[in-house]
Amino acid sequence: MTVLRSKRLAGTAESTDSDDALAISLQGVSRTFPGAEAPALLDVSLAIECGEFVSIVGPSGSGKSTLLNIMGLLDRASSGSLAIRGQDVETASERSLDTVRLHRIGFVFQSSNVIGDDSVISNAAIGLRVQGVPMDERAVAALDALEFVGLVHKRKVQAKFLSGGERQRLAIARAIATHPQIILADEPTGNLDSNNSSRVIEYLRKLNSGGVTVIIITHDLDVANQTDRQIEIRDGRISRDVQDNSHIRRNLMVPSAPEALDASSQQTWVSRIARSLLDDCGDAFTALSARALRTMLLITAFAIAIGGMTGALGISSTTSNAINNRLAIASQDRLSVSVGGGPAVLRDDFDGLRSGVDRIASLPHVVGASYVYSAVPADVRITRVGPTDLEPETPLSLHSSSKTYFNDFEMQLIPHNSRSAFDDLGAGPLAVVSTKAAIALDVPYSKQTGPSAGASIWINDRLVPVVGVFDPGSNFPEYTNSVFVDASVMSAVSRAELKIQVRTEKGFSAAIARVAPLAYSPSDPGKARVDVTADIQSIRQGVSNDLGSLIALLSLVLMLLAVITAASAMYLTVQNRSEEIALRRAIGSSRWLICRSFILEGLIVGITAGSLGGIIGNLTTLCVSWIQTWPPVLPPELWLVGLFLGAATGILSAIYPAWVASRKDPAIAIRG
Numbered sequence: 215m216t217v218l219r220s221k222r223l224a225g226t227a228e229s230t231d232s233d234d235a236l237a238i239s240l241q242g243v244s245r246t247f248p249g250a251e252a253p254a255l256l257d258v259s260l261a262i263e264c265g266e267f268v269s270i271v272g273p274s275g276s277g278k279s280t281l282l283n284i285m286g287l288l289d290r291a292s293s294g295s296l297a298i299r300g301q302d303v304e305t306a307s308e309r310s311l312d313t314v315r316l317h318r319i320g321f322v323f324q325s326s327n328v329i330g331d332d333s334v335i336s337n338a339a340i341g342l343r344v345q346g347v348p349m350d351e352r353a354v355a356a357l358d359a360l361e362f363v364g365l366v367h368k369r370k371v372q373a374k375f376l377s378g379g380e381r382q383r384l385a386i387a388r389a390i391a392t393h394p395q396i397i398l399a400d401e402p403t404g405n406l407d408s409n410n411s412s413r414v415i416e417y418l419r420k421l422n423s424g425g426v427t428v429i430i431i432t433h434d435l436d437v438a439n440q441t442d443r444q445i446e447i448r449d450g451r452i453s454r455d456v457q458d459n460s461h462i463r464r465n466l467m468v469p470s471a472p473e474a475l476d477a478s479s480q481q482t483w484v485s486r487i488a489r490s491l492l493d494d495c496g497d498a499f500t501a502l503s504a505r506a507l508r509t510m511l512l513i514t515a516f517a518i519a520i521g522g523m524t525g526a527l528g529i530s531s532t533t534s535n536a537i538n539n540r541l542a543i544a545s546q547d548r549l550s551v552s553v554g555g556g557p558a559v560l561r562d563d564f565d566g567l568r569s570g571v572d573r574i575a576s577l578p579h580v581v582g583a584s585y586v587y588s589a590v591p592a593d594v595r596i597t598r599v600g601p602t603d604l605e606p607e608t609p610l611s612l613h614s615s616s617k618t619y620f621n622d623f624e625m626q627l628i629p630h631n632s633r634s635a636f637d638d639l640g641a642g643p644l645a646v647v648s649t650k651a652a653i654a655l656d657v658p659y660s661k662q663t664g665p666s667a668g669a670s671i672w673i674n675d676r677l678v679p680v681v682g683v684f685d686p687g688s689n690f691p692e693y694t695n696s697v698f699v700d701a702s703v704m705s706a707v708s709r710a711e712l713k714i715q716v717r718t719e720k721g722f723s724a725a726i727a728r729v730a731p732l733a734y735s736p737s738d739p740g741k742a743r744v745d746v747t748a749d750i751q752s753i754r755q756g757v758s759n760d761l762g763s764l765i766a767l768l769s770l771v772l773m774l775l776a777v778i779t780a781a782s783a784m785y786l787t788v789q790n791r792s793e794e795i796a797l798r799r800a801i802g803s804s805r806w807l808i809c810r811s812f813i814l815e816g817l818i819v820g821i822t823a824g825s826l827g828g829i830i831g832n833l834t835t836l837c838v839s840w841i842q843t844w845p846p847v848l849p850p851e852l853w854l855v856g857l858f859l860g861a862a863t864g865i866l867s868a869i870y871p872a873w874v875a876s877r878k879d880p881a882i883a884i885r886g
């Protein structure tokens with residue numbers, strides 16, 4: 215006879231229940247399934263005493279499993295009453311039923327549902343885990359149970375590698391490890407050969423000798439004949455109920471209320487929570503590592519999405535920093551002053567204009583100042599061959615400025631002296647064109663010597679020789695397709711806007727902006743208005759805001775994508791794990807516990823992917839800034855943002871699948 219190490223299986227504790235209460239009693243129980251023509255059970259009344267060894271037999275479809283599911287609280291009767299050890303349960307809450315199942319009932323199913331990816335000993339201990347039994351006691355009790363069914367030597371093997379008979383013995387070990395008062399076995403020998411079958415019945419008989427009430431559903435008459443009482447069901451009704459006295463050697467010692475209740479009530483709530491959290495994490499890790507490829511793909515998809523999100527944040531910071539720097543530099547050393555007066559000024563008060571500009575140019579910290587006329591495009595026609603030739607497809611703009619302008623603002627001019635005559639009204643006509651304008655107008659030029667000798671263009675009805683080519687660079691995009699002419703050509707244009715462009719030493723633009731109008735027109739400073747500095751500040755703000763909203767939108771889309779991808783993968787997993795979920799529910803795991811375990815899986819996947827995503831985001835930002843030659847901006851919280859986003863998306867994506875898992879009906883799922 216096996217010597218049990220734990221007193222759980224030895225049945226030595228005192229009972230807390232009323233000893234004369236029936237193990238199970240049913241009064242007028244019926245069960246009708248929605249859409250069924252006839253009830254699966256009809257008006258069944260039954261009393262099973264503590265310590266009985268009962269078999270339920272009957273033809274296929276007669277209602278045996280339905281009866282067992284109702285007795286095991288996996289399903290509810292449509293009418294009638296049910297009591298377990300004297301405790302009425304028909305109106306009990308779902309949570310109370312979970313507790314009764316957890317502490318009083320053990321199940322052994324025909325398909326011997328085991329969690330294949332878990333070790334044999336973890337399978338045996340699963341009910342103890344749900345009961346909150348401390349880890350060391352759990353191991354002892356699970357080993358005892360395995361020893362009882364002769365499986366100790368297989369304790370470390372994954373359950374999926376056990377034979378059919380061994381699985382069934384493991385199912386018995388799992389059922390008895392929690393020290394139940396009642397064992398319900400649905401066709402426990404259904405898939406076994408006669409040897410294994412007798413062994414299983416032998417174990418059940420041995421348990422029964424210890425006081426456990428055992429109820430078996432079977433088709434096998436040999437098995438039924440080994441029990442003390444046979445109940446036959448036909449068409450949902452009890453048709454025969456026979457007591458076989460020759461077998462009766464009932465041990466009337468009534469098993470105790472499980473110790474786990476006492477054990478868990480002795481623990482502080484902190485240690486209870488810590489233990490169950492540890493167990494949940496262990497379960498989640500086992501479930502994730504059992505489906506390693508799926509988990510890795512999920513983490514990768516998540517990590518890329520979160521990497522995209524954090525990368526977008528990093529790139530947005532880097533880009534707005536680069537734009538800000540550029541604009542800040544521009545606003546630091548440049549300003550533009552608007553002055554009234556059209557091209558007529560060039561004819562009527564050219565000297566006045568030049569001396570106003572010179573006065574600004576001679577202010578301290580000013581590097582250079584130049585007037586710039588920009589003609590109204592509708593008034594200008596620039597062509598290559600003649601005044602009636604077609605204009606180029608690219609619209610060209612016409613400007614005129616002081617001869618120092620190109621030097622002051624570092625625009626490259628070829629040949630570099632080609633503007634020297636521009637301020638002279640009598641020197642014209644002459645023009646310099648941007649490289650793009652030269653191409654559009656088909657003006658031949660070389661990058662070393664400028665335009666070919668004799669090159670000319672038509673501006674309105676005037677032939678103007680082209681004396682130079684310039685490159686406005688990225689600082690002056692408004693001059694990409696432009697033609698600069700001398701004052702005599704511009705003075706013939708009817709409408710043009712006049713501005714004075716000023717370049718200062720770095721950091722002096724604001725100071726010069728304050729005095730420039732007075733310097734230009736000492737008698738009437740109101741004639742001039744500074745406009746660029748303020749513009750650039752508002753552009754900076756605008757660019758930052760626009761970029762921020764764009765990135766926020768992009769991040770939201772990526773996050774939705776991650777949540778949907780992960781949720782669908784999780785949902786599929788829940789469907790694949792239906793039997794396991796049903797088994798856990800049958801053992802007594804509450805809906806909340808099932809829900810929690812899936813959310814925990816989502817959280818673990820999310821946190822892992824979030825950390826990876828944070829790293830991917832940082833690397834992406836580094837790459838983009840390296841390619842653009844921008845200084846990278848990597849906010850230190852970027853990685854934390856990734857972690858947080860990962861955790862949030864992990865939980866979000868798990869909520870619906872976890873809810874579906876927790877709503878699974880154990881009675882249906884256990885049928886497979």
Ligand SMILES: Nc1ncnc2c1ncn2[C@@H]1O[C@H](COP(=O)(O)OP(=O)(O)OP(=O)(O)O)[C@@H](O)[C@H]1O
Pocket residue numbers: 247248250254272273274275276277278279280281882
């Ligand atoms: N969830 C359900 N929804 C609808 N009908 C059901 C459901 N569960 C069982 N039934 C029906 O109830 C009747 C009894 O089924 P039950 O599984 O209890 O029979 P059984 O005696 O255990 O059969 P078997 O020996 O073949 O397993 C059958 O007609 C079955 O189709």
